[in-house]
Amino acid sequence: MKTATPAMARAINDRLALDLLLERGPLTAPQLRALTGLSRPTVSDLIERLREAGLIEVTGEYGEDRRGPNARLYGLVADRAHVAGVDVRRAAVHVTIADITGQVVGSATCKLDGSLETLIEGVILEAAGGLALDTVVIGAPGLVDPRDGDVMSQTDVPGWRRGVVGSVRQRLGVPVVLENEVNLAAIAELRIGAARGSDDFVLLWLDDGVGAAVVLGGRLRRGVSGGAGEIGFLEVDGARYCYQLEAGVVRGLGRAELAERIAKGAFAFVALLDPGLIVLGGKTLHEGGDELAMLVSERVHERSPAQTEIRVSTVTGNAVLQGAVLTALDLTRDRVFG
Incomplete structure (x- = not known):
């Protein structure tokens, strides 16, 4: 088993500090010590290194409401x-x-x-x-x-x-x-949307086109040819799934029929992957809201005993x-x- 070299240890500590500044915003040296568990000299050295590299800078002071010298706040150089x-x-x-x-x-x-x-x-x-x-x-x-x-x-x-x-x-x-x-929409759902905190999920997408994305173990799965999630090619009830959910077709469907068609695509992923979560994304599905998600959920559960939650995208914009x-x-x- 190899041990970390001093250079590797410094690199790991620097990245740890930078990630904390990304997550929490400006921090003082004592705060960095408390969050990383690193010693005072180690934190002092990494702060100096990161400042010299142009990665962090002093952004203000902390502790104006107490006696004694204020602690410097260090933040990322945004530009x-x-x-x-x-x-x-x-x-x-x-x-x-x-x-x-x-x-x-x-x-x-x-x-x-x-x-x-x-x-x-x-x-x-x-x-x-x-x-x-x-x-x-x-x-x-x-x-x-x-x-x-x-x-x-x-x-x-x-x-x-x-x-x-x-x-x-x-x-x-x-x-x-x-x-x-x-x-890319699935990455947004994973990091800041309805799938945040979920390692496994499928994003069903209905917008300009019909598609899906698969995330397993917290990682996007593209497939050998980049075709993972291309549900539009799937044949359902004698026709390609994409043709059943074209914009013109969808506008003429009632809420129940739309839910039924979406559920057929969702079920394919539930049966094969058992992801536990299906997120409905894209303009059309997002506009359907929680009511559409509930209808899709009912129809998926009629087809499969697998526990599958159906959520609407929460990514804004x-x-x-x-x-x-x-x-x-x-x-x-x-x-x-x-």
């Missing part, structure tokens, strides 16, 4: 790095820019018109407003090949094809990662964008924080 989350839809591209603490500092939206890679680059730069970007994560419909990170299936986004992401990466000169948009930002922040923090 140490910035990331972009991008949501590519059939009609428009949406972008959110966040600093390394996760604070949103910019956004932009542009309708699809003309060269897709030129448009994506332009709306990202508009949202960034001159800020240098560390990482860009793009969410889009379709299967993403795990081998090369490029799209491997046709989508209904005009101009979307293999090579678009590579072109955007070359134009921006920073790491650009492509991910299926429902997978654009879940795909928020998942993209969270993913970009994870990648950037690993690079910047070590």
